[in-house]
Amino acid sequence: DAKTTQPNSMESNEEEPVHLPCNHSTISGTDYIHWYRQLPSQGPEYVIHGLTSNVNNRMASLAIAEDRKSSTLILHRATLRDAAVYYCILRGNNNDMRFGAGTRLTVKP
């Protein structure tokens, strides 16, 4: 399975943008890039996903490199409620969905 690499932790100030990076150098042509986040004491929550083009939704934006070997999740204005572990995963033709350690985002007031 194609794997992803993320920083263990990041910090942000409230109301500032946050850029969470993810490397996936072994991505295949049919792999979708998905992002989830897990708030304390909750199950993971879908954030956004994409294949080749950048994507925007009400929660975040996803910027995908032209060679698709990396992507960046962008939170435009971090709030305290955005403090969570953010996971970048690849979903391909098989139906598994494997998570790595993710990035723990701390938002400072």
Place this chain on the structure above:
Amino acid sequence: ETGVTQTPRHLVMGMTNKKSLKCEQHLGHNAMYWYKQSAKKPLELMFVYNFKEQTENNSVPSRFSPECPNSSHLFLHLHTLQPEDSALYLCASSQRQGKLQNTEAFFGQGTRLTVV
């Protein structure tokens, strides 16, 4: 409310007990998953079901036995567990469109299991 409901939310069981975890999804999805999340560890994929058929068994010990009677329900039967099996068990569902994985997955709140 994600549309995926897990019961019970908390469970304490002895090592000789038999119990079951239940997951129900109201989203019309055709794929369901069981995950284990131990303290300060990443989620571990345990089982995957597509259209009620098990397609993934991630080397899970036989003391964990999944059952998928229909596309809306998923069970995890537990027997003779060990204290190290204490963890948060999460269920998820998604819609598999052929071979494409371009749809999001929805997770339940999990069952916090403690084995004593």
